[in-house]
Amino acid sequence: MLKIRRTLAYITLVLLVVICLFPFFMLIINTTRSHPEILRGFTVVPGNFLGRNFNNVINNVNMPVVRSTINSMIIAVGTVAMVLYFSTLTAFGIHAYNFKLKKFAFVFILLVMMLPVQLSALGFIRLVETMNLRNSFIPFILPAAASPVTFFFMIQYMKSTLSIEIIEAARIDGSHEFMTFNRIVMPLMKPALAVQAIFTFVGTWNSFFMPALLLDDPNMFTLPVLISRLRGADFVNFDLGQVYMLIGLSLLPVVIMYLILSKYIVAGVSLGGVKG
Numbered sequence: 001m002l003k004i005r006r007t008l009a010y011i012t013l014v015l016l017v018v019i020c021l022f023p024f025f026m027l028i029i030n031t032t033r034s035h036p037e038i039l040r041g042f043t044v045v046p047g048n049f050l051g052r053n054f055n056n057v058i059n060n061v062n063m064p065v066v067r068s069t070i071n072s073m074i075i076a077v078g079t080v081a082m083v084l085y086f087s088t089l090t091a092f093g094i095h096a097y098n099f100k101l102k103k104f105a106f107v108f109i110l111l112v113m114m115l116p117v118q119l120s121a122l123g124f125i126r127l128v129e130t131m132n133l134r135n136s137f138i139p140f141i142l143p144a145a146a147s148p149v150t151f152f153f154m155i156q157y158m159k160s161t162l163s164i165e166i167i168e169a170a171r172i173d174g175s176h177e178f179m180t181f182n183r184i185v186m187p188l189m190k191p192a193l194a195v196q197a198i199f200t201f202v203g204t205w206n207s208f209f210m211p212a213l214l215l216d217d218p219n220m221f222t223l224p225v226l227i228s229r230l231r232g233a234d235f236v237n238f239d240l241g242q243v244y245m246l247i248g249l250s251l252l253p254v255v256i257m258y259l260i261l262s263k264y265i266v267a268g269v270s271l272g273g274v275k276g
Contacts (some may be wrong), residue, residue, distance in 0.1 A: 014252045027251075030244040038240040053245040063226060064218060071137070072222040073253065075211075076204040078141035083200045084146040084193050091154035091271065094194055096167050106155075113148030117209065135217045140210065150196050156212055157187075157192040194264030201257050205250075 033047035057065055094106055128139045141212055162185065170180040186193070208224040214222055221229070228247055230238075 019106070024251075027248055030240070031242075031248045033241060035238075035240045039147075043130075047171055049241055050245075053241040056239065057194070057233075057242050057245045060242065061232060063246070064221070065123055065223075065226070067075060067219055068221045068223050068226040069249075070251075071220060071223075072205055072250075075137055075140045075222060076201050076253075078137065079144040079204045080197050080200045082141055082195060082270065083147045083150050085179070087147045087150035087196075088154045088186065088189060088193070089181060090146075091151050092185055095155055095158045096164065099223060109148045109151055112146075113152060121210070121213070124210075129216060134214055135220045137220075139214055140204075140207075144200075150200065153196060154189065154192055157189065178187040191264040194261040198261050202254050205254055 006043040026042060029042070029044065029046055031053060034052075037047055037049075049250050057063065066116060090109075097238045124139070124143075130133060133139050165178060166188075168182065170184055175184070204226060207222070208228065211222045212228065215225060223246070227243070227250065230243055230246060
């Protein structure tokens with residue numbers, strides 16, 4: 001009976017893996033095919049247009065792919081840096097200090113986490129226009145300093161791994177608060193930081209809603225905005241081979257980021273979800 005259950009579990013897992021990976025397999029295959037071949041339907045056999053599709057994407061004067069990649073990288077890296085440092089600092093403040101409104105601050109941050117981005121989008125856009133920050137990266141990077149989701153993950157991780165005695169010992173040794181945070185707390189938080197770096201990077205890299213509303217200059221477009229413009233091109237200039245190639249290129253940084261930090265994922269997620 002146990003062997004049957006184990007076999008069924010393995011079959012289920014294999015099916016789930018196939019279902020999850022099939023869209024990526026389809027994407028890879030279609031990057032090697034021409035527009036007419038893609039229109040004829042999907043096939044598991046790769047085509048011969050990989051190099052041509054790549055050259056068409058890179059050399060297309062109407063698609064600043066390199067510039068858009070740099071734009072997306074600036075926003076993603078800047079957002080990751082802001083989210084990791086300031087959200088962890090906020091979690092450290094609430095975890096390590098006892099003050100009168102500590103519970104209220106924690107509950108308030110959690111309530112903010114429940115608000116959808118679309119709810120505050122109109123007011124945020126008006127604020128950006130008032131400050132003349134349209135076609136700027138500042139509205140995407142600076143607000144990332146306040147990330148309730150990352151804060152919640154970090155404070156749960158701290159409750160599991162960061163003992164108050166360590167902080168008190170550092171204070172006794174003469175370490176001031178920022179030195180304690182930068183030299184003691186941050187190194188202890190590496191697994192959690194790696195997990196949130198991946199999640200934040202992927203979310204920011206694939207973000208389309210706010211960049212589409214705040215970026216009008218083609219030289220400031222991010223990759224998701226550029227892909228949407230290519231997808232909405234007229235029938236004469238529309239090329240599915242280029243679309244799939246551009247999507248494939250946009251996934252490479254995400255895959256590289258995951259491969260670099262993947263060893264921390266299991267430890268970070270398991271410890272961050274358990275309250276000590």
